[in-house]
Amino acid sequence: MRRILAVIALLLLAAPVEATRIKDLGTFQGLRTNQLTGYGIVVGLAGTGDDSLDYATQGMKGVASRFGFNLPAGINPALKNAAAVMVTANLPAFVKPGQPLDVTVSALGKAKSLRGGTLLMTPLRGADNQIYAMAQGNLAVGGLGIEAADGSKVSVNVPSAGRIPGGATVERAVDAGFATAPELLFNLAEADLTTVRRVADAINRSVGPGRARAIDAVSVAIAAPQGAEVRTALMGQIENLAVDPADAAARVIVNARTGTIVINGAVRIAPAAITHGKLTVRVDEKPMVVQPAPFSRGQTAVEPSSTIDVEEETRQMFAFQPGASLAEIVKAVNAIGASPADLVAILEALKQAGAMKAELVVL
Structure with a gap:
């Protein structure tokens, strides 16, 4: 253990700081990922579903009602082949309607495994409760769970969660707001007064004096003309500039x-x-x-x-x-x-x- 500690520590000896691209130090404000969440039903399971849980039953009744089929009152179907799930996805900046998204599907109740299941059409909503994507498809589950008659169990990884590569389709784009903002704001990933000043100086040397100013230890405000095309070209130029970041604090x-x-x-x-x-x-x-x-x-x-x-x-x-x-x-x-x-x-x-x-x- 002591030898390992010595090797790790020696690898961290102070070395000359190399120039780093501005794009590796932070991001422009507004160009962020948005989280999407949805509630759905996975069907086609081999007896490893939720059985008769109320929220799974209500979900199946809702799915059936989409096709004009209403279950009689007081009848709750056995749902061993279905499971209530939560579907999550990340909506990147600048994504456009029609583009695919990867989704993660996780069991919400007592489902033992989602292997072999199919997610029914599920709307994915953002923090504003608006629908931004629709998800559907066959799950890829890396886990495996087996249960014997005597109660013994064997689990490999997590069988109650899976992914659907490209399983969602974007229905609505998110306006990043950078095209109409008064100024472009570049935010460092880690606050540092020296680094933020060096970023502002590098931008001024490249695009013209007085265009960028450091407003605090994180943000650099950049004066830019209105318009998405002009600002996109300017941001592309700025993010590839090389800067010598300040030495890390002890x-x-x-x-x-x-x-x-x-x-x-x-x-x-x-x-x-x-x-x-x-x-x-x-x-x-x-x-x-x-x-x-x-x-x-x-x-x-x-x-x-x-x-x-x-x-x-x-x-x-x-x-x-x-x-x-x-x-x-x-x-x-x-x-x-x-x-x-x-x-x-x-x-x-x-x-x-x-x-x-x-x-x-x-x-």
């Missing part, structure tokens, strides 16, 4: 559950001295059987016998010089044989002592 990420620790190359240590000892407590239980004397009234008994050993391993103290780099930190930690849990304790102590000027994030 940060240490600790996953306490898995013992994973990631230290970026910006971490530096102020002068500090550290010693790390290991305390081992060992308890041995060796119960003894005590036999009574012959012809006595005593009974055989078990007498407990415990031995406790305490061993404390001492190691020499080591010191960090001013501005110690990541490589020096890893070398010192490996020298004392610290485990990931021990390293977490050392880093927390350095942070509390003010010797590590970095953000410590514990997941």
Whole structure:
């Protein structure tokens, strides 16, 4: 584990920052993905459906009513071959009516498997409750579930969810609003005052001085003429400009559950001295059987016998010089044989002592 930690950490040593395209640093405001959701019915299952759940029954009655067939009142059909499902999809920016979308279908009730099922025509709605796509098709299910008569079960992956590649057709386009907005707004994925200023400077050098201005740590406002064609060409020019992003802030990420620790190359240590000892407590239980004397009234008994050993391993103290780099930190930690849990304790102590000027994030 310590060797793996050292290799990972050394790979993160500070290196010269290379130029990055603006399109890889963020996105233009309005050019976003919209989420769609729908409630539908999957039929054609081999006895692995919802049986007689109320919402599945109501869904089947609704499907039947589309074709002018109304079930008599008080009669609920057995639906072992059907299941109520939730259908989800993502509607990308600039998608047009008639284009296909991939959809994900997930069982809503007690359906054991959707393998072999067919999704009936299902409207997909956006956050405004308007229909933007219609979904239908045969499910591709990667999971498998088998249940024996004695109650034993075997499941591989998740059989109660599947996908339909190209299973939805877009019915309505979403207006991104970028063509009529007063200005174009470019938003960084991560807030950084230095990077946002460099993005604005790069845009001004390319399209003309004074066209772009950084309005906060995330957004760059760009003056652009009205019209979708002109703005599309301008955005295409801007997103391919190269920018040197600012160095990442010093940060240490600790996953306490898995013992994973990631230290970026910006971490530096102020002068500090550290010693790390290991305390081992060992308890041995060796119960003894005590036999009574012959012809006595005593009974055989078990007498407990415990031995406790305490061993404390001492190691020499080591010191960090001013501005110690990541490589020096890893070398010192490996020298004392610290485990990931021990390293977490050392880093927390350095942070509390003010010797590590970095953000410590514990997941």
